[in-house]
Amino acid sequence: MLLLKVCGMKDNSNIAELIQLQPDFIGFIFHEKSPRNVVDHIEVNFPSNIKKVGVFVNESEEFIHSKIISFKLNSAQLHGNESPEFCQKIKDLGVDIIKAFNIHPEFDFKQLKAYEPYCDYFLFDAFGKKAGGNGIVFNWELLNQYSENIPFLLSGGIDETMVDQIKIFKHSQFVGIDINSKFETANCYKNITNIKLFKDELFS
């Protein structure tokens, strides 16, 4: 069964509704340039089986540490140009590491080897103007070049029309899906009904 990560949550009541659907990961973006940037405290009780992921773009170790503590994060998604050594430093803070990469035709998959010892998952996103949340789908066939041993989540512009595409996509390290902007209504609210339909169809 694929893992499901729902990213870019901000609003307490929206988060509480999402928890009812039992995704595997819920992501919180800590990036000032993003409309999904979390500024307020999240006041929702999380069941222990749902992992809280903080998403960071080239932030300092101190900043990430402070968010791990105040939001009780289980995982850090590093969505910038963070080095393998930086991933190791953040992993040593006691969280799982999801290292994101923006995939394009010239992407050098060989660079991923050095990240292997410090990452729990890779996340493959599209390449766009912004670090993430571009709502763009990349050519998943490029992942045929990925031959390392870290499981990955597929990301980038995934919407509810793509269930069949996801079901036929095959890769030995493909373990999950990350959804974000394509499930939003206004003001970065997630449409919980659409997420439920997507999840039910994906896992049927």
Ligand SMILES: O=C(O)c1ccccc1N[C@@H]1O[C@H](COP(=O)(O)O)[C@@H](O)[C@H]1O
């Ligand atoms: O969503 C954002 O604003 C964002 C900002 C900075 C880094 C990552 C961000 N989101 C991540 O982007 C991918 C793809 O999102 P989308 O489906 O294309 O909207 C997803 O992994 C989010 O975690």
